[in-house]
Amino acid sequence: MSRRPLRHTPAPRIAGPVGLPRLLAAPCRDHAEHLARYGPLPALHSRAERAGLIAEVEASGLRGRGGGAFPTGRKLRAVADGGRSPVVVANCAEGEPASHKDSVLVRRAPHLVIDGAVVAASAVGAETIHFVVDRADGQARAALAHAIAERGAEMARPDAWRIVEVPSRYVAGEESALVNFLNGNEARPVTVPPRPYERGVRGKPTLVQNVETLADVALIARYGAAWFGAMGTKDQPGSVLATVVGAVGRPGVYEFEGGATFTDVLAAAGGSLADLGAILVGGYFGTWLDPADAAKLSLAQGVLQRAGATLGCGVVAALPSECCGVAETARVARYLASESAGQCGPCVHGLDAVAGALEALTAGHATAGTLADLDRWLGDIEGRGACHLPDAAVGFVRSARRVFAADFQQHEQRRVCAHARRPGVLPLPDPATREWSFR
Amino acid sequence: MSQKLVVDWIKCDAHGICAELLPEWIRLDDWGYPVIDEREIPAALMAHARRAVTACPTLALRLDKVRAAGGKR
Numbered sequence: 001m002s003r004r005p006l007r008h009t010p011a012p013r014i015a016g017p018v019g020l021p022r023l024l025a026a027p028c029r030d031h032a033e034h035l036a037r038y039g040p041l042p043a044l045h046s047r048a049e050r051a052g053l054i055a056e057v058e059a060s061g062l063r064g065r066g067g068g069a070f071p072t073g074r075k076l077r078a079v080a081d082g083g084r085s086p087v088v089v090a091n092c093a094e095g096e097p098a099s100h101k102d103s104v105l106v107r108r109a110p111h112l113v114i115d116g117a118v119v120a121a122s123a124v125g126a127e128t129i130h131f132v133v134d135r136a137d138g139q140a141r142a143a144l145a146h147a148i149a150e151r152g153a154e155m156a157r158p159d160a161w162r163i164v165e166v167p168s169r170y171v172a173g174e175e176s177a178l179v180n181f182l183n184g185n186e187a188r189p190v191t192v193p194p195r196p197y198e199r200g201v202r203g204k205p206t207l208v209q210n211v212e213t214l215a216d217v218a219l220i221a222r223y224g225a226a227w228f229g230a231m232g233t234k235d236q237p238g239s240v241l242a243t244v245v246g247a248v249g250r251p252g253v254y255e256f257e258g259g260a261t262f263t264d265v266l267a268a269a270g271g272s273l274a275d276l277g278a279i280l281v282g283g284y285f286g287t288w289l290d291p292a293d294a295a296k297l298s299l300a301q302g303v304l305q306r307a308g309a310t311l312g313c314g315v316v317a318a319l320p321s322e323c324c325g326v327a328e329t330a331r332v333a334r335y336l337a338s339e340s341a342g343q344c345g346p347c348v349h350g351l352d353a354v355a356g357a358l359e360a361l362t363a364g365h366a367t368a369g370t371l372a373d374l375d376r377w378l379g380d381i382e383g384r385g386a387c388h389l390p391d392a393a394v395g396f397v398r399s400a401r402r403v404f405a406a407d408f409q410q411h412e413q414r415r416v417c418a419h420a421r422r423p424g425v426l427p428l429p430d431p432a433t434r435e436w437s438f439r
Numbered sequence: 440m441s442q443k444l445v446v447d448w449i450k451c452d453a454h455g456i457c458a459e460l461l462p463e464w465i466r467l468d469d470w471g472y473p474v475i476d477e478r479e480i481p482a483a484l485m486a487h488a489r490r491a492v493t494a495c496p497t498l499a500l501r502l503d504k505v506r507a508a509g510g511k512r
Contacts, residue, residue, distance in 0.1 A: 190449070191447050191448070191449050191450075343448070343449045344448035344449055344451070345448065345451060345452075345453050345470055345471075345472040346448065346468065346470070346472050347448075349469075349470035349472075350468070350470070353469070353470075377469070380468045380469070380474055383477075384446070384448060384472070384474075385448050386447075386448050386449050
């Protein structure tokens with residue numbers, strides 16, 4: 001059979017929605033209702049139309065929402081210019097225990113995600129889309145499968161798409177690990193370069209995009225870059241999906257305008273900055289912030305970057321002031337160490353040592369050298385791995401050293417705080433059902 | 440042309456030979472893995488750097504061209 005880029009039917013533009021929600025509107029009953037609400041997805045028949053879509057995404061300022069914040073337009077262009085019939089990977093494998101926004105998006109608006117994957121595939125000339133979901137996320141898988149089945153001709157070609165379940169591991173959703181898995185190997189990161197956009201699935205240039213990013217691409221394709229940037233800030237145009245957890249009244253996934261303040265973010269989830277000890281932004285590869293500093297910051301990559309933080313995957317975790325930041329940091333550090341793919345020495349040994357030092361501090365077993373060792377290891381580990389897991393752990397623990405400096409001092413003097421034994425606030429996988437396989 | 444030493448961390452097995460051959464530029468961390476000065480290697484050390492690369496039993500060490508300023512992605 002003939003192999004050609006995915007196509008869909010052209011139609012006139014309709015006006016985009018004003019204000020929120022953009023991505024998390026009420027679920028559509030079916031594809032017809034989805035089309036009635038958002039309008040048809042513009043078709044990209046000519047080379048000029050394909051280049052136009054990429055230029056529009058570039059102009060929109062959209063950045064990847066999986067955590068890397070890489071400019072989406074630039075990635076699209078790199079894959080489109082790579083030739084050799086590229087592949088698109090729509091990434092819904094969150095890996096991050098605190099994050100649910102990708103899963104919620106796929107369950108709520110599967111057609112928007114599929115639209116984004118289809119139009120991105122069309123723009124770069126890809127024939128195949130791999131929809132990747134966490135193995136434990138049966139609901140996201142079912143929502144995608146059901147929505148794809150509804151779409152008829154455009155997805156009917158046998159090799160147009162497949163849904164792939166990946167192991168529930170922290171690094172499995174990392175680009176190179178994902179491509180490695182799709183190539184029949186374990187979901188462990190590999191040494192880059194070559195990066196997936198150069199040589200990925202079956203050696204082809206591969207566009208790995210987070211599903212929230214793709215949903216935004218679907219809207220930009222319909223309504224344009226100017227519409228996209230009409231919400232949010234120049235630094236963070238459009239909307240942002242955030243998972244708000246911890247000490248808030250209504251934890252969950254929310255959609256905010258780009259640049260929403262943390263005061264607003266916590267208020268939306270039924271909480272407040274006022275009575276908190278710290279907030280964690282960006283997930284477990286993110287950064288602890290002092291509430292007084294967080295009050296001046298917002299959901300915007302540039303703003304957070306200037307403060308030494310990152311938007312990451314959009315997790316905002318509120319730590320009550322009566323909780324022990326050292327204990328929380330130790331629990332997450334041990335989790336990250338246990339999620340090492342076991343390939344790079346500095347990660348395998350370094351993260352274990354860092355977690356061990358934090359556990360000793362938490363339990364009041366620290367010796368005179370524990371803090372000095374910890375800080376030296378953090379310096380040594382950074383930048384020394386195939387993937388960014390070691391850097392993530394280092395950034396996370398370093399931010400804890402800043403924000404919980406007083407707690408660390410107390411713990412170093414073997415004063416066990418009364419809160420160290422309390423159950424943790426930051427969510428971690430259930431040990432009973434946790435997955436250990438990379439296959 | 441200026442060059443720097445780069446480690447493939449998946450291949451590196453902490454043999455430590457590189458640090459023995461080039462202690463001016465490479466030390467070992469607490470677990471025996473190399474910590475390498477990331478700057479470009481001075482001309483005077485280039486011969487030793489090449490020897491370290493050749494001696495690595497797992498071929499984990501290599502010399503990369505230092506990208507010109509502004510060439511970073």
